[in-house]
Amino acid sequence: MFPVSGVPRFGLMIGFQPFSLKRSITKILAGKGLAGEVLARWYNPAWRNTAVQVLFVLVLAAILAILGWNLRANMLARNIPTDFSFWNDTAGFDINQTPIAYSPLSTYGRAFFVGLLNTLIVAAIALVLTTIIGVIVGIGRLAENRLVSLLAATYVEVLRNIPLLLQLLFWYNAILKPLPGPRQSLIMPLGAVLNNRGLFLPRPSFEAGAAGVAGALAIGLALAYLVWHFSILKPGWPRNLLILLLAVGPAIGFSLHMPPLALDFPILKGFNYAGGFRVSPEFVALLLGLSLYTAAFIAEIVRAGINSVPRGQSEAAASLGLPPGLTMRLIILPQALRVVIPPLTSQYLNLVKNSSLAVFIGYPDLVQVFTGTVLNQTGAAVQVILITMAVYLGLSLMISFAMNHLNRRMAFVER
Amino acid sequence: MASNSIAPGGTYLSHKNAPVLPPPKQKDAWWERLRRSFFGTPLSAFLTLLSSGLILWLTPDLLRFVLFDAVWNAPDGEACRVPGAGACWAFVWHKLPYFIFGSYPEHERWRVVVTLVLGALLLAWLLWPQKMGKHPDKPFAAALLFLVYPLVALVLLLGAPIFGLPMVDTDLWGGIFLSLVVAGVGIVVSMPLGIILALGRRSSLPVIALASTSFIEFVRGVPMITVLFMANFMLPLFLPETVHIDRLSRPLVGVALFASAYMAEVVRGGLQAVPKGQYEGSAALGFTTWQSLRLVILPQAIVHVIPGIVNTFIGLFKDTTLVAIVGIFDFLRTVETARLDPVWAGPTISATGYLFAALFYGTICFGMSRYSIGIERRLAERKKGRVA
Structure with a gap:
């Protein structure tokens, strides 16, 4: 009945027990000193569990102590700084994207914050972009139109099976670097310009009318909300259109009277563009790579989420006369969202962690500036790496916390 | 449009009757179906x-x-620099030995080939779907692949003067073969270590569970690059000064630890999917904890999460490209080096090199994901009892 060897077989046991090393040792050592004590109690699960854990802690502590001792000895022997005093030393290197004031005369601490902010900027924009692309592609894969679903499926299979690093290098070295110089720039819509120096966007600046337009917008929105909330408009009127007009009409009217924004367009001056807002090619490559790659995974999550809503839901909605668009918005998406949020969270976490690949194409993010340049200049490897890890752990925790909060709000409320 | 709307509170109101639809046709003409699908x-x-x-x-x-x-045949980059020329496949062809073997000495490359073929055969044996009821030989294949093969590969690749194989310094390793070595080490180490960590996380002993959970969550919370930096810069500092740790071994340790944390989470999912009755049943039969894990729980848990394990391997394989940051010449790094070769430099070289690399990674990862989907389907059918 027990074909598996090593399993105890049951049968009559008369006066004879097969030889057991454990039992023999127990017998020999019984009542003899510490080993006898341990063996005698070994068959008490509570005692054994405690003993195993104490032993585990002792071994772990011993290993950590040895590693720590080696670390100290090695650092002293190699003249590696053991404290954080480098934080206030002059950095002496420049960074090509500085959201806060920074110069080579600034401190390493300042460089850390520049890198951290650059990481946050690219991650935040990529998160928004990747969600939009991912949702569109995910819904596209489920489209009845075969051409659309084929395109979406190709997108997903190509993008998610190629390493992100390869995609980043491709965007940066094969697409953005060989672009023509400023004189032969590609002219993009809305006055943007693309060349091998980067992407030049018109820079908006606020004008005198800005406050007025903001006020008009606020009044319009309040009016529209009141009209919508108290159902003032009779059924049969084009209600959505009227409410939209009420909301943005005053603002549009006021801005025609007094423009709120002026756009500073990039203009070719000499050998380069002046004015406008320059986005470095490194940033464009990282943003493109991160958002397109993560979007492939998000698309699959969205598809699985929509598929998880039973067919009966959309059929019931259709039989109630709900048009397809509203069925999607009111019936399918809210239910799909519950399934989507947990895996979406882990994709967001991946995106933030993957933004560290910036170091390969020279975008000055936290890893490139701090774990790269600062580590090389100061030699304070342990401190720098631990700080970097702590920052990413903190970011991960913050995103998890926010998404868990959203998940709880979305969770199915059961009676 | 105007008459249907959402009232406050999300209630949907329809103010007119929906149009009466004609009864569905029994069967549409093919062009009618086509029209509805594309221009509905x-x-x-x-x-x-x-x-x-x-x-x-x-x-x-x-x-x-x-x-x-495309330029298919050329002795150097001249023909590829002609305006209007397409992909320079001649470049890939000329650099292929470098892409595969890196700087591994030319007359010793047969050793790499033997290692790769041996590994491929063992892997095929392990992964080939097997009919139920036949005597299972997969545990034997797994033991060979996970215990014996790494030693054989180590001797073959690194060399052993006793067997007449001259030593080859790891600084010379590179290319596709090195990428496979990194991925292979990650897989071979992360499987057992991941299982141990997953068991530790589910342990009833709070200290063990806390230690395993902390390790897993810490590694999963930081980018792989920082783990590689840690392995490269901090590992030598943790060891006594007399111990020299090889430049290739450091990122290998990093990759193995990183993969283990992810593998642990996959295995934990499998452990959670094994019904409680299985634990209780094996305990009632008199199995000790370890016997029950080895003979009852783990076989079911692992089979259940094979798709998840394969997906982790896909991620691991793509992540091997990151070891370039600590100066390892993996496949992508050899492409990066080769495309800057002045003999071949030209406007299409970068795109050609990346296209080739994309084909390589894309084919392997796509193949693995198809395999994972196939296994998933088989498992679902086995659950329904369709496959004996």
Whole structure:
């Protein structure tokens, strides 16, 4: 009945027990000193569990102590700084994207914050972009139109099976670097310009009318909300259109009277563009790579989420006369969202962690500036790496916390 | 449109009767079905036009670059620099030995080939789907692949003067073969370590559970690059000064630890999927904890999460490209080096190199994901009892 060897077989046991090393040792050592004590109690699960854990802690502590001792000895022997005093030393290197004031005369601490902010900027924009692309592609894969679903499926299979690093290098070295110089720039819509120096966007600046337009917008929105909330408009009127007009009409009217924004367009001056807002090619490559790659995974999550809503839901909605668009918005998406949020969270976490690949194409993010340049200049490897890890752990925790909060709000409320 | 709306509170109101629809036809003509699929609604028609426009716009350029205008045969970069020339496949062909073997000495490369073929055969044996009821030989294959093969590979690749194989310094290793070594080490170490960590996380002993959980969550919370930095810069500092740790071994340790944390989470999912009755049943039969884990729980848990394990391997394989940051010449790094070779430098070289690398990674990862989907389907059918 027990074909598996090593399993105890049951049968009559008369006066004879097969030889057991454990039992023999127990017998020999019984009542003899510490080993006898341990063996005698070994068959008490509570005692054994405690003993195993104490032993585990002792071994772990011993290993950590040895590693720590080696670390100290090695650092002293190699003249590696053991404290954080480098934080206030002059950095002496420049960074090509500085959201806060920074110069080579600034401190390493300042460089850390520049890198951290650059990481946050690219991650935040990529998160928004990747969600939009991912949702569109995910819904596209489920489209009845075969051409659309084929395109979406190709997108997903190509993008998610190629390493992100390869995609980043491709965007940066094969697409953005060989672009023509400023004189032969590609002219993009809305006055943007693309060349091998980067992407030049018109820079908006606020004008005198800005406050007025903001006020008009606020009044319009309040009016529209009141009209919508108290159902003032009779059924049969084009209600959505009227409410939209009420909301943005005053603002549009006021801005025609007094423009709120002026756009500073990039203009070719000499050998380069002046004015406008320059986005470095490194940033464009990282943003493109991160958002397109993560979007492939998000698309699959969205598809699985929509598929998880039973067919009966959309059929019931259709039989109630709900048009397809509203069925999607009111019936399918809210239910799909519950399934989507947990895996979406882990994709967001991946995106933030993957933004560290910036170091390969020279975008000055936290890893490139701090774990790269600062580590090389100061030699304070342990401190720098631990700080970097702590920052990413903190970011991960913050995103998890926010998404868990959203998940709880979305969770199915059961009676 | 105007008469249907959402009232406050999300209630949907319809103010007129829906139009009476004709009864569905028994069977549509094929052109009717085609029309409905591609031009059924205005939006669908618009998307059809948009996507066919996109395809018609991109495909000819792509085909011209990859096939028709491509340079297939050239002694150097001269022919590829001609304006209008497409992909420079001659470049890939000339650099292929470097892409595969890195700087591994030419007359010793047979050792790499033998190692790779041996590994491929063992892997095929392990992964080949097996009919139920036959005597299982997979544990034997797994033991060979996970215990014996790494030693054989180590001797073959590194060399052993006793067997007449001269030593080859790891500084000379590179290319596709090194990428496979990194991925292989990650897989071989992360499987057992991941299982141990997963068991630790589910342990009833709070200290063990806390230690395992902390390790897993810490590694999963930080980018792989920082783990590689840690392995490269901090590992030598943790060891006594007399111990020299090889430049290749450091990132290997990092990759193995990183993969283990992810593997642990996959295995934990499998452990959670094993019904409680299995634990209780094996305990009632008199199995000790370890016997029950080895003979009852783990076989079910692992089989259950094979798709998840394969997906982790896909991620691991793509992540091997990151070891370049600590100066390891993996496949992608050899492409990066080769494309800057002045003999071949030209406007299409970068794109050609990346295209080749994309084909390589894409094919392998796509193949693995298909395998994972196939296994998933088999497991689902086995659950329903369709497959004996």
